[in-house]
Amino acid sequence: MSRLVVISNRVPVPTPGVPPAGGLAVALSGAMEARGGLWFGWSGAKLPPGESEPSEPKITTADGVTYAVIDLSERDLDEYYAGFSNRMLWPLFHYRMELTEFTRISLSGYHRVNRLFAQRLAPMLKPDDVIWVHDYHLIPMAAELRAMGFRNRMGFFLHIPFPPPDVLTALPNHADVVRSLAAYDVVGFQTPSDVENFETYVRRERVGRRLPDGRFVAHGRAVTVEAFPVGIETDAFAAVAAASNRNALVRRVRDSLGDRKLIIGVDRLDYSKGIAQRIQAYETFLLLDPEWRGRCVYLQITPKSREEVPEYAAMEREVAELAGRVNGAYSELDWTPLRYVNRTVGRNALAGLYRQAAVGVVTPLRDGMNLVAKEYVAAQDPENPGALLLSRFAGAAAELDGALMTNPYDVDGTAGALARALDMSVEERRERWSAMFERIRDYDVTWWRETFLEALERDDEAPPSTGRMALVR
Structure with a gap:
C-alpha cells in the first residue's frame, strides 16, 4: 500500500x-x-x-x-x-x-x-x-x-x-x-x-x-x-453529546436557562456565515412573536478569526452592535434574549450545548458544507430532538432534507421559520431528525x-x- x-x-x-x-x-x-x-x-x-x-x-x-x-x-x-x-x-x-x-x-x-x-x-x-x-x-x-x-x-x-x-x-x-x-x-x-x-x-x-x-x-x-x-465522526460525536451532563459548563448553562428554550448558533466570525442577518431575524422574531419573549434564549458562539483582515474587524463591530441593540430593546431584569460569546468552546461542551438546544440555527450566506449542521443533528436526543434551521446556501442542504430550509437574505422569512421550529411537535421533530441522522451516520468522515x-x-x-x-x- x-x-x-x-x-x-x-x-x-x-x-x-x-x-x-x-x-x-x-x-x-x-x-x-x-x-x-x-x-x-x-x-x-x-x-x-x-x-x-x-x-x-x-x-x-x-x-x-x-x-x-x-x-x-x-x-x-x-x-x-x-x-x-x-x-x-x-x-x-x-x-x-x-x-x-x-x-x-x-x-x-x-x-x-x-x-x-x-x-x-x-x-x-x-x-x-x-x-x-x-x-x-x-x-x-x-x-x-x-x-x-x-x-x-x-x-x-x-x-x-x-x-x-x-x-x-x-x-x-x-x-x-x-x-x-x-x-x-x-x-x-x-x-x-x-x-x-x-x-x-x-x-x-x-x-x-x-x-x-x-x-x-x-x-x-x-x-x-x-x-x-x-x-463528521457521527457516532463518536453522538456519544459525547449523550454523556455531556457530566460537563460543568453544560450544567451551568442548563441551570441558567431554567425552563426557557435554547436557540444556538455556532460560527467562526466570518461574513460568509450570515451572523448579522441571523441576529436581525431573531430581532424580527421577538417583534412579531411577542409571546416568546422571556421564554427563549439565543446563544451565539462566535470565535474571532483573521483579525488582520480589515473586513473581519468591521464585521466584528457590526455584529456586536446588533447584539447590543437586541438586548437593549428587549431585555428584562431577569432575562437577556441574546448571549453573544466571542471565544472558542471545547468540543465536549459544544456537543452538550447542541443537545440542549431546541433549535440549531445554521444560516450562512454561502458555505461549502458547514459541519455545524451535521454536529447539531448528531448531538440530539433521539426521543426529544431539536429542530434544525438551515440555509439553502449551505452545502449541507443537499443532504439534510429534514431541516427547515430558509433563505438568510429573507429576514422576515427566517424569523417565521424560527417560530415554526420552536412550535414544532415532537413527532415531526423525530421524523425529520431520524432521516438526517441516518444520512450523516452512513456518510460520515x-x-x-x-x-x-x-x-x-x-x-x-x-x-x-x-x-x-x-x-x-
Missing part, C-alpha cells in the same frame, strides 16, 4: 495528552497511521525578523505519522495568506465579488509560497506516494510538483464552494486556477452543484469537456471531478476519506464509479 502524503495550509501537529482538534484531523491522521504517512504544511508560526525563507522542515513523528512544518515570513503571510487566499479567493468563492481585492503582488506571493512548499516537500517524497492536497490556499501545488518532474497520483479537495463561471471569471487569473486544477488526477468538491459549476466553466470557456466515462478533459489532461461531501482515496488510487484507465454523486440528495 502506497504512503499517503497530505498537504494543507496548517498542520495539526499532535501535542502529547491533547486530543486532535476535529474530525477531519482524526480521519486524515487515521488513514496515515494505517498506511504510513506524511503531513506537510505551515507551522502557524512566523519567521524571526530579518529571515525571508525557512530552513529545513521541522519534523515530529507520532503513531507512525510524520508531521513536517515550516515557518513563513511576515511578507509571505501578508501576500499568500491574508492577501490572495483570504482577500481574493475566499470572498470570490463565496460569491462576494464586492469584497475582493486583487493585486499582482499578492498573486505573486501566492505562487511563491506554493513553490516554496513544493521545494521543501520534494526531498521527502517517494515515487509511489499518493498525494492529497487540501483547499484553496494550495490550488497550484500539483502544477508546481509536476514542473519538478513528479508523476505521483495527486488529488485535490476544495472545502469551500466552487463558484459559477459568471463569478469565477471576475478573477483576473481564473484561467490559471482551472489549469492548475487540471494538473491533479482527482478534484473533489463538496456538492454536485460545485461539479456543475466546474463543468459549465470548462464548457463555456472552451478549455475542456466531459468524457463518456464521466471524467473531464481539461487543458489536455483527463481528470476525475466528483462530489465528495465531507462528513470515514466514508468521505475512503471514497476520495478510492478514486485517487484508481487506475487512470479504469472508469470512475457512476453512483457517487447520486449519494447526495
Whole structure:
C-alpha cells in the first residue's frame, strides 16, 4: 500500500495528552497511521525578523505519522495568506465579488509560497506516494510538483464552494486556477452543484469537456471531478453529546436557562456565515412573536478569526452592535434574549450545548458544507430532538432534507421559520431528525476519506464509479 502524503495550509501537529482538534484531523491522521504517512504544511508560526525563507522542515513523528512544518515570513503571510487566499479567493468563492481585492503582488506571493512548499516537500517524497492536497490556499501545488518532474497520483479537495463561471471569471487569473486544477488526477468538491459549476466553466470557456466515462478533459489532461461531501465522526460525536451532563459548563448553562428554550448558533466570525442577518431575524422574531419573549434564549458562539483582515474587524463591530441593540430593546431584569460569546468552546461542551438546544440555527450566506449542521443533528436526543434551521446556501442542504430550509437574505422569512421550529411537535421533530441522522451516520468522515482515496488510487484507465454523486440528495 502506497504512503499517503497530505498537504494543507496548517498542520495539526499532535501535542502529547491533547486530543486532535476535529474530525477531519482524526480521519486524515487515521488513514496515515494505517498506511504510513506524511503531513506537510505551515507551522502557524512566523519567521524571526530579518529571515525571508525557512530552513529545513521541522519534523515530529507520532503513531507512525510524520508531521513536517515550516515557518513563513511576515511578507509571505501578508501576500499568500491574508492577501490572495483570504482577500481574493475566499470572498470570490463565496460569491462576494464586492469584497475582493486583487493585486499582482499578492498573486505573486501566492505562487511563491506554493513553490516554496513544493521545494521543501520534494526531498521527502517517494515515487509511489499518493498525494492529497487540501483547499484553496494550495490550488497550484500539483502544477508546481509536476514542473519538478513528479508523476505521483495527486488529488485535490476544495472545502469551500466552487463558484459559477459568471463569478469565477471576475478573477483576473481564473484561467490559471482551472489549469492548475487540471494538473491533479482527482478534484473533489463538496456538492454536485460545485461539479456543475466546474463543468459549465470548462464548457463555456472552451478549455475542456466531459468524457463518456464521466471524467473531464481539461487543458489536455483527463481528470476525475466528483462530489465528495465531507462528513463528521457521527457516532463518536453522538456519544459525547449523550454523556455531556457530566460537563460543568453544560450544567451551568442548563441551570441558567431554567425552563426557557435554547436557540444556538455556532460560527467562526466570518461574513460568509450570515451572523448579522441571523441576529436581525431573531430581532424580527421577538417583534412579531411577542409571546416568546422571556421564554427563549439565543446563544451565539462566535470565535474571532483573521483579525488582520480589515473586513473581519468591521464585521466584528457590526455584529456586536446588533447584539447590543437586541438586548437593549428587549431585555428584562431577569432575562437577556441574546448571549453573544466571542471565544472558542471545547468540543465536549459544544456537543452538550447542541443537545440542549431546541433549535440549531445554521444560516450562512454561502458555505461549502458547514459541519455545524451535521454536529447539531448528531448531538440530539433521539426521543426529544431539536429542530434544525438551515440555509439553502449551505452545502449541507443537499443532504439534510429534514431541516427547515430558509433563505438568510429573507429576514422576515427566517424569523417565521424560527417560530415554526420552536412550535414544532415532537413527532415531526423525530421524523425529520431520524432521516438526517441516518444520512450523516452512513456518510460520515470515514466514508468521505475512503471514497476520495478510492478514486485517487484508481487506475487512470479504469472508469470512475457512476453512483457517487447520486449519494447526495
